Amino acid sequence: MTVRLVLTLATLFLAPMAHAQGFAGLGTDAEGFAIPERGRALVFPQDHGAHPEYRIEWWYLTATLTGEDGQGYGVQWTLFRSALAPEDRPGWDNRQVWMGHAGLTTTEAHFSAERFGRGGVGQAGVDSAPFRAWIDDWHMTSHAASDQDAFDALDVHARGPDFAFSLDFTAEGPLVLQGDQGYSVKSAQGQASYYYSQPFFTVAGTLDLPGGPVAVTGQGWLDREWSSQPLAEDQAGWDWVSLSFDDGHRMMGFQLRGREIFTAGTWITPDGRPTPLADGAVRFTPRQHTRINGRDVPTHWQIDWADGGLSITTEPLNPHAWMDLSVQYWEGPLRFSGSHSGRGYLEMTGY
Amino acid sequence: MTRTALGALMSHWRRNPWQLAMLLAGLALATALWSGVQALNAEARAAYATAEGLLTEGGAATLEHPAGQMAEAQFAELRRAGWLVSPVIEGRATLGAARVTLLGIEPLTAPPGAGPALAAPDLQAFFAGQAFAHPQTLREIGATEMRLTASEAVPVGTVLMDIGQAQRRLGLAGQITRLTLAPDQPADLNPLATLAPDLRLIAPGEGATLDGLTQSFHLNLTAFGLLAFAVGLFIVHSAVGLAFEQRRAMFRTLRALGLPLRQLTACLAGEMLIFALIAGALGLALGYLLAASLLPDVALTLRGLYGAPVPGALQFDPLWALAGLGMTLAGTALAGAQALWRLWQMPILAPARPRAWAHASARGQRLQAGGALVLAGLAVVLALAGSTLATGFALLAAALLAAALAVPLVLSLGLRVSEAQARTPVAQWFWADSRQNLPRLSLALMALMLALAANIGVGTMVASFRATFITWLDLRLVAELNVTPASQSQAEELRAFLAPRADAVLPMLRVDATLAGQPGQVYAMTDHATFRDNWPLIAPVADVWDRLAAGEGVLVNEQLYRRAGLTPGRATLDLPGIGPMPVLGAYPDYGNPLAQAVLTEARFTAAYPDSPIRQFAIRSATPDALSAALQDEFGLSSSQIVDQAQAKALSLAIFERTFVITRALNVLTLSVAALALFAALVTLSGMRLAQLAPLWALGLTARQLAALELARALVLGAATLVLALPVGLMLAQVLLAVINVQAFGWRLPLQIFPGDWARLGLWAMLAVALAAALPAWRLWRQGPAQLLRVFAHDR
Amino acid sequence: MHALELQALRKSFDSAEGTVAVLRGVSLVLPAGQSLALTGESGSGKSTLLHIAAGLERADGGQVIVAGQDVTALGDAQMAEMRRGQVGLIFQQFNLIPSLNVAANLSFQARLAGRHDTAFTQMLAQRLGLEGLMRRYPEQLSGGQLQRVAIGRCLAARPALVLADEPTGNLDEATGDAVLALMLELTALAGAALMLVTHSPRLAARCDARAHLRAGLIEDAP
Structure with a gap:
């Protein structure tokens, strides 16, 4: 759910093109890039790999963790792909631009780091079988057995100037297709992407912090999404949550902030059956703002899903979970309470 | 009171506009030559900084392979091991009409230092072949099929482009020249020595920096600038000293009228400050023009000799102007200090005896002789003990100053001998009078001697170098x-x-x-x-x-x-x-x-x-046929095949360019020295009427007197030239055997070129004749009326 | 033959107030071996008359005859030759050549005129009391000494005509009288005629003849 993020990345690199066409241009006319179509079945393990014919794509991993010290932690590992041309040429002629983001949140601090690279020369990329996504020494590598899904067992590593983490992700449930069998609509005008998740990870590993290593365990969530025309012209940002309920349910929800608010979500049972939530079903209400880098960011939310009897308020582990990178946004772990309780991850862009 | 006093003091300059003109011209020229040279140096150094900033991506360390190239796979391997490195390829290629350095970078991993070149971060276009070059390089390249964008951040002679594009143009697919290391690397990585044992880590600033390579060139320029500055100060010193002598009576009157000495001194200092500011501003403008006109040659020299990318267009730097003005003020203070000191020492009722200092100079001569001896001794010590470029230049400075100080002494001795040999009364007077006026001309003659010696010395060095170089080139470039x-x-x-x-x-x-x-x-x-x-x-x-x-x-x-x-x-x-x-x-x-x-x-x-x-x-044996065959068979471009004659011509052209600046500065220094002589002669001519009037009254025509004045200048000039010859040869020897060895690392045999001396002598005599012509001409044309006025003023 | 003969001499100068006629037809004769005092107020034209007689300046009209030679229309070079050969000049100051010593100054004009006589010059030096000063330079001499050197130099060349412009003007009365007496005596000894420009009637009285200039004309003939 980081459409805008990659678009911003694309804007950063493709200023003249974006200026010439506007974001609407990206949404409506895909310049030789493939466009998501409703009804195309996702095929694995192929779709775990890269789709160079689509403009943007990401492998987005978050984890809510608890240390041996009893403290709460959050980790984000993301590999973005942004294509300048819809093909994957070898060598320096490659036009696939890769960007890695890593974040680590503690109650006291928030660490972030980024990496850039070009495809085709081995510095960054994604292989589907055996599955491996990497940029530099950051990687997300599958060590699942051959009869398992590649995402069933992942080891993940990233390193910044003042932090690092190495974590094992083990899936306890199936992949979940978001939207209509993986076809996720993003606006009332019909912009869409392919979107599926693995929301059932248990996580164990080590965080390297300035104070020393911390052994952690917890839960993880992987989002996979790709598209060529993801946002409507007027959509300026979004708020996205992934929630793990104490009773084993999962829920994904987002709102896209344009002239109209567009919302969508998925209710997921503990055994992995998804129920898509249509536009307007979920309501996001900001409850408290935090001043970060001169912006007011709504870090505390009330989220209501009336049909499901859900009404919760969220509280961030650290309200200053700001990704202070080339593309800036808020991304961090949270706890929620109210009609239900549990832990989750919040991402907010466009503030 | 101050204003009244200042007005009275200034009235002197109104009545002696020539003196004022000389003072200002001397200061302005000194400033111009010094600041011009400084501007050249600063421009070149700024260019090096740009070049090194880009080439080493902002002073980053680099990894290089001894072979000069490595496989690009090493880039990904090191990245995968966590090292933040970025690949660079560099090579020479012909673009349009120019031979340029292609610099290929990888923008996504390049450290921030390489960024400025990419004015518009249009990654798509950059990947697709957009290249950046300095506007001057663009002009040199001319028409080409490439998409070239002007950028001041790219050094002259370099074209910056994407690494893939550069590899293709250089025919080096899969190869890179070096890896630059980001300044901050993650901790706990596998050491480079384990990961890439074949690569050498080059720390920033290590290796052949342009600054280090070109240091001697800039030191040479600075030395010349300083020499010209010193010669200019001679002019200022003599003008200030003369004005002081001529105003002794006025100082006495002003003090007798109640002006405190402190205030009088302040007034004179203020007067000099005003002159320094006016002349400084003028000099800066001249210096800028000078630098702008010399820069293209300097740039060519630096590019030819060191491959240093220096643009041919000059930037204006306010800091440079301030520094230049500071130098003018310091120089004025130095040149005027003696006058102020004498004013401070002068008793209030000192008689106005303008001729007193000619005879009082006997003590001065002894001091001068002592100074010359001490400096000569220092030069000997430096020659024996010194071994660095700095001591080499110190040796030069000491030897030149010693020689300069000795000039009046030697000339005085020569004139005394000539006087003793003289048979006719006019000849006797000619020598005696020349000797008596020597102290007033000695500074100008010292300046002339220095300029001539520098000309002979540098000329001999260049000619010796040239002769050796051509012989060597003929031996070296034997391949057809x-x-x-x-x-x-x-x-x-x-x-x-x-x-x-x-x-x-x-x-x-x-x-x-x-x-x-x-x-x-x-x-x-x-x-x-x-x-x-x-x-x-x-x-x-x-x-x-x-x-x-x-x-x-x-x-x-x-x-x-x-x-x-x-x-x-x-x-x-x-x-x-x-x-x-x-x-x-x-x-x-x-x-x-x-x-x-x-x-x-x-x-x-x-x-x-x-x-x-x-x-x-x-x-x-058949280079032409072979060359044609290569062109037919391999489609080699003309820039890929260089025949012997071309190679020689190219090498010689680079050589000649190297000394264009030296020659230009030589000519300028000589011109300034001629101007110093002119200034001295013009100011002297006003005072000489009283000395000449008796002779005129005794039956010499104004024409004869004018001819004698001209002859005197020529005789003194010729004598100075003769003195400059051994000094110049000494200078050449020091340049060849000490400075060159230290600066460049080669020692050259001294060769003698009398033809060059004859030419220089002719020019010097012409300069002296020109300097003496105006005063002599005035004496001739206006002589009787002016001379008569001496007697008419009698009462 | 007269040492100097001036006929109807006219000279005017351009000044800020217009053209000023300094000499308006002066005629005058100085016989050989005689002395003549020319007196007059400041600005009466005494010096101008002397400068014209010496060939330093040219008249606007009239005739100048020195030792029988009409010099009125001579060119610069011949005029200089006339000065060298026929005329001796003594001024109030600026007489001597500063770069030469007394000995060289003394013999300078005689050698220039090609009439150098060592014995005669030595005699003059002796009479003038300069023997002990021969190696000195002009600026090391007193005013009286300077004038004695100037007289010696002038007479050593044995000119036909000595022209002296206030030669004792810088000296005190006693020294001035002594110098003048010496000058008169030695001029006579050298057989030269002397024209003495002075504003002092006392000095004028010691000459053979006197002329007084007023408003550009000779007022009373001797």
Whole structure:
């Protein structure tokens, strides 16, 4: 759910093109890039790999963790792909631009780091079988057995100037297709992407912090999404949550902030059956703002899903979970309470 | 009161506009030459900073392979190991009408320093072949199919582009020249020595920096600027001193009227400050123009000699202007200090005796003689004990100053002898009068002597260098053709093609290496008569060529031999990847700032197997036919094939350019000295009427007197020229045997060029005649009326 | 033959107030070996008359005859030759050549005129009391000494005509009288005629004849 993020990345690199066409241009006319179509079945393990014919794509991993010290932690590992041309040429002629983001949140601090690279020369990329996504020494590598899904067992590593983490992700449930069998609509005008998740990870590993290593365990969530025309012209940002309920349910929800608010979500049972939530079903209400880098960011939310009897308020582990990178946004772990309780991850862009 | 006093003081200048003009001209010229040279230096240094900022991506450390190239796979391997490195490829290529350095970078991983060049971060266009170059480079390239964008952030002569595009243009697919390291690397990585043992880590600032290479060139320029400044100050000093003498009576009157000495001194200091500011501003404008007109030549020199990318257009830097003005003020203070000191010492009722100082100078002469002796002694000590560039220049300064101080003494002695020899009364008077007026002219004559000596010295050095260089070039450039292959594969094809068609195909193989702690290169040499017969060697061991061919040792260039003190037969040189090798001999290698070692091709390729062939030297009896065949067969461009005549012409052109600035500054210094003489003669001519009037009354015509005045200037000028000759030769010897060795690393034999001296003598005499012409002409035309006024003023 | 003969001499100068006629037809004769005092107020034209007689300046009209030679229309070079050969000049100051010593100054004009006589010059030096000063330079001499050197130099060349412009003007009365007496005596000894420009009637009285200039004309003939 980081459409805008990659678009911003694309804007950063493709200023003249974006200026010439506007974001609407990206949404409506895909310049030789493939466009998501409703009804195309996702095929694995192929779709775990890269789709160079689509403009943007990401492998987005978050984890809510608890240390041996009893403290709460959050980790984000993301590999973005942004294509300048819809093909994957070898060598320096490659036009696939890769960007890695890593974040680590503690109650006291928030660490972030980024990496850039070009495809085709081995510095960054994604292989589907055996599955491996990497940029530099950051990687997300599958060590699942051959009869398992590649995402069933992942080891993940990233390193910044003042932090690092190495974590094992083990899936306890199936992949979940978001939207209509993986076809996720993003606006009332019909912009869409392919979107599926693995929301059932248990996580164990080590965080390297300035104070020393911390052994952690917890839960993880992987989002996979790709598209060529993801946002409507007027959509300026979004708020996205992934929630793990104490009773084993999962829920994904987002709102896209344009002239109209567009919302969508998925209710997921503990055994992995998804129920898509249509536009307007979920309501996001900001409850408290935090001043970060001169912006007011709504870090505390009330989220209501009336049909499901859900009404919760969220509280961030650290309200200053700001990704202070080339593309800036808020991304961090949270706890929620109210009609239900549990832990989750919040991402907010466009503030 | 101050204003009244200042007004009275200033009235002197109204009545003596020539004196004022000289004072201002002297100051302005001194400022102009000094600040002009400084502007040139600053511009060049700024260009180096730009170049190094871009080439080393903001002073980052780099990883290099001894062969000069590495596989690009090493980039991804190191990235995958966590090292933040970025690949760079660099090479020479012909674009449009220019030969340029192609610099290929990878923008996504390049450290931020490389960013400024990418004014518009249009990644898409950059990947697709958009390239950036300095506007001057764009002009030099002219029409081309490439998408070139102007950017001031790219050094002149370099074209910046995406690494993939650069690899393709250089024919080096899959290869990179170096990896730059981001300043902050993650902790706990596997060490580079383990990951890439074949790569060398070059710390920022290590290696051959342009600043280091060009230091001697800039030191030379600065020395010239300083010399010109000093000569200019001579003018100022004499003008200020004269004005002081002429205003003695006024000072006395002002003080008698109640003006405190302190205030009078302040007034005079204020007066000088005003002049300094006016002349300083004028001088800065002149200096800027001077620098702007010399910069293209300086840029060509620096590019030719060191490959330093200096643009031909000058920027204006306010800091430079301030520094220049500061120098003017300091110079004025120096030149005026003596006058102020004398004012401070002058008793209130000192008689106004303008002629007193001529005789009071006897004590001054003794002091001068003492000073000359001390400086000469210092020069001797420096010559014997000094061993750095700085002591070399100090030696020059001491010797030149000693010689300058000795000028009036020697001239005075000569005039005394001539006076004793004189038979006619007019001749007797001529010599006596010349001697009496010598103190007033001595500063100007010292300046003239310095300028002439600098001319002779530098001229002799350049001519000696040139003669040696041409001989050396003829020996060195024996290959009829030099061919540059576009790629390694083409190199192999060329070798196969040429082998049966040419008398010899001598590949040029080279790796960069640190030799005896200095940035340098190792070359491979094929054993061939081309080298055996033609390379002049310094202090070779016996059977040097056979031993070299047997791989028993290396030859080093003269620079390395002298700087590192590598005596052939005794010393060894550590070669990377090989270890210590005996030094078998040294060879002259003029014009190369780097250390160099040569070893046999077999040992070279064994030690550096991946090194590409950069050029072939081809011996052939039919070079034209071969050249045509190469063009037909391989489609080689004309810039890839250089014949012997072209190579010689190119080398000579670079050589000639190197000294264009020297010559220009020489001419300017001589002009300033002539102006100093002119100033002295003009100011003197006003005072000389009273000395000449009796002679006129006694029956000499104004015309005769004018002729005698002109003759006096010429005689003094000629005598100064004669004195300048040995001083100039001494200067040349120091330049050749001390400065050149320290600055460039080669020692050249002194050769004598009397024809040049004759030409210089002619010019000098012309300059002196011009300087003396106006006062003499005025004496002739207005003589009777002016001279009569001396007697009419009598009452 | 007269040493100097001036006929109807006219001279005017351009000044800020317009053209000023300094000499308006002066005629005058100085016989050989005689002395003549020319007196007059400041600005009466005494010096101008002397400068014209010496060939330093040219008249606007009239005739100048020196030792029988009409010099009115001579060119610069011939005029200088006339000065060298026929005329001796003594001024109030600026007489001597500062770069030459007394000995050289004394013999300078005689050698210039090609009439150097060592014995005669030595005699003059002796009479003038300069023997002990021969190696000194002009600026090391007193005013009286300077004038005695100037007289000696002038007479050593044995000119036909000596022209003296206030030669004792810088000296105190006693020294001035002594110098003048010496000058008169030695001029007579050298057989030269003397024209003495002075504003002092006392000095004028010691000459053979006197002429007084007023408003550009000779007022009373001797």
